[in-house]
Amino acid sequence: MRQHRDSKPRGLTRTSNPRKKKSPKTTGTELPSLPTSVHNAIGPIPVEYVGDLRTSGDEKAMGLWLPEERRIQIRTGLPSVLTWLTIKHEWIHAVLWHAGVKLPEETEERICDTLAAALVAEMRG
DSSP: OOOOOOOOOEEEETTSOSSOOOOOOOOOOOOOOOOSEEEETTEEEEEEEESSOBOTTSOBEEEEEETTTTEEEEETTOOHHHHHHHHHHHHHHHHHHHTTOOOOHHHHHHHHHHHHHHHHHHHHO
């Protein structure tokens, strides 16, 4: 039997991974316009763009998945590729949460970072 999922917001902060992150290798193809929602198996998830985004611990954040509100927040002012990486990262948190997958935070962050980079690289061709 699965343990109860927590509803703690998960997201990408500047301190999520102490190792330096590299941008995905791409061909430089332009990315599409930023979405106002993303989708998973149970429907759309609103994406909200916020100027001063912070975690509940008052850390600056690039993005947050808010499971209780079923929405994603993304910091404004990021470069396009970083915004898309953050959107995909938070979307993966949402997909995992809706599937009932409970992972240690460090493992989940690494999975979200890795898959987000692959998805954005694929978007760029």
